[in-house]
Amino acid sequence: MSTNSRFNKLILDLSSGRDILHSLAFERLMNDLWSAKPLNPSRSVFLCNDLACIDVLIESIGRLTPALQNKIAWLLGALVDAESGTLELDKRRKIRAGIPEYLSIVENILRSDHSVGDAKEIHGFIFLLGHFPEDASLIGGRLSDYLGQDAYQATNLGLVFSLLEDHPVRSQFLLAYQGAMACNQVCDARTSVFKNVLACPECLGKLDYSADIICCQKCQSSYEWCSDTPNLIPKDCVDPEEYPESLVKIYGAETRPRFVRVMGQDWLSLITHDREQGYLNQFLRPVDGPILDLACGIGNSTQLLIDIFGRARVIAVDYSTAMIQHCERNIKGSTLARGSSSALPIANESLGAVNCSDALQALPDPQQAILEVARCMRPGASFTGFTFLEASWPYSYFQHRLHFAKRHLFTLDGIRGFLESSKLEIVDLMVIEQAIFFTAKKPLK
Numbered sequence: 001m002s003t004n005s006r007f008n009k010l011i012l013d014l015s016s017g018r019d020i021l022h023s024l025a026f027e028r029l030m031n032d033l034w035s036a037k038p039l040n041p042s043r044s045v046f047l048c049n050d051l052a053c054i055d056v057l058i059e060s061i062g063r064l065t066p067a068l069q070n071k072i073a074w075l076l077g078a079l080v081d082a083e084s085g086t087l088e089l090d091k092r093r094k095i096r097a098g099i100p101e102y103l104s105i106v107e108n109i110l111r112s113d114h115s116v117g118d119a120k121e122i123h124g125f126i127f128l129l130g131h132f133p134e135d136a137s138l139i140g141g142r143l144s145d146y147l148g149q150d151a152y153q154a155t156n157l158g159l160v161f162s163l164l165e166d167h168p169v170r171s172q173f174l175l176a177y178q179g180a181m182a183c184n185q186v187c188d189a190r191t192s193v194f195k196n197v198l199a200c201p202e203c204l205g206k207l208d209y210s211a212d213i214i215c216c217q218k219c220q221s222s223y224e225w226c227s228d229t230p231n232l233i234p235k236d237c238v239d240p241e242e243y244p245e246s247l248v249k250i251y252g253a254e255t256r257p258r259f260v261r262v263m264g265q266d267w268l269s270l271i272t273h274d275r276e277q278g279y280l281n282q283f284l285r286p287v288d289g290p291i292l293d294l295a296c297g298i299g300n301s302t303q304l305l306i307d308i309f310g311r312a313r314v315i316a317v318d319y320s321t322a323m324i325q326h327c328e329r330n331i332k333g334s335t336l337a338r339g340s341s342s343a344l345p346i347a348n349e350s351l352g353a354v355n356c357s358d359a360l361q362a363l364p365d366p367q368q369a370i371l372e373v374a375r376c377m378r379p380g381a382s383f384t385g386f387t388f389l390e391a392s393w394p395y396s397y398f399q400h401r402l403h404f405a406k407r408h409l410f411t412l413d414g415i416r417g418f419l420e421s422s423k424l425e426i427v428d429l430m431v432i433e434q435a436i437f438f439t440a441k442k443p444l445k
């Protein structure tokens, strides 16, 4: 395949499909251009051997969505930046010739509804434009018109240009800062989880996301997408799906607080948001790797994990389609998969930690779920969660009465037995009324 058609194909992949597919295609494009082994030890270089890729990038930029335009702008900026001094003049000239178009695109992005508040997808463009001080007055003039003088100054571009002559080091520092900010905006942290952690629930093979149907590279099983979420349920799974849309809608505001109160016999309101978060803060000790929120529901527990460990670190899995859809809406940009606790779509020993809040009682086979959790944990990883103990009669009647579906109620020894028979070491068991918070750890080898 000629370079030109290879790059055209990469751009085609970029412009079809869903968000995460865009991100995976962008990563392929970037890896095609960027050398991981720098020829010059202090800088990475681009493998931009001919003009074809630059032509294709510049020709296609006008046709893409704002988020993708910003990614391509960052890539062009990085191309000029990483090869500065060595980039052949005709390549730089080509990229520079696009400045009027970049400025029009920025204007459109700023006008469009896609970009409100701080989420404006223009950091890549600002980084790119900062490499052309000879066009400072054109760029400054147009950007001040769209953004207003103050907002233009806040982009640091004016400063980058004005410092270039007398304080080149400061100017370069600011440009690198802008490049890093744009890099953080355009590179989707979810891609490495999709590639390295999510796996075929049938055979744990690697999944191929390059087409609209996800395909296992080992056993050829195929899986569909549900919006931006892969639907990774094994074919013979018989888990019941218990949460219809009508219940999910009222889950956060009504069902969860009442459910926890009744099941935990928590009439003194001891199990608060702060208590849940405090427990995670104290006991969830991740080793390297992502943190799984198993049976995430609409994302209450997922949000607690994100607040402590950051969005990039957390993956959420649930069986209910309706729950997943609400979670996707509640926690934008998070990594979600539909999966079953009985056959997790997660590679062996890939997780830094697992949490399972208010859910063990709802899983069809809690012991099997804990065995699966233990399989996916890295040595040293911790597993936290809370569930409920069966109260004595007559209160237990209402714990059972509450169920609109089959639920498990546990004993302290039962929970201990599940963890120990999954070869996890118990770190903490804390009982509050009828709720039990637990922490276990996978031993180091």
Ligand SMILES: C[S@@+](CC[C@H](N)C(=O)[O-])C[C@H]1O[C@@H](n2cnc3c(N)ncnc32)[C@H](O)[C@@H]1O
Pocket: 239, 242, 243, 256, 294, 295, 296, 297, 298, 299, 300, 301, 317, 318, 319, 320, 323, 339, 340, 341, 342, 356, 357, 358, 359, 362, 363, 364
């Ligand atoms: C009570 S909700 C808990 C949600 C959340 N962790 C929280 O703290 O609010 C229990 C969740 O377990 C999920 N669930 C039930 N069976 C499952 C299974 N086999 N695999 C994964 N999740 C399952 C349900 O869909 C539901 O979202």
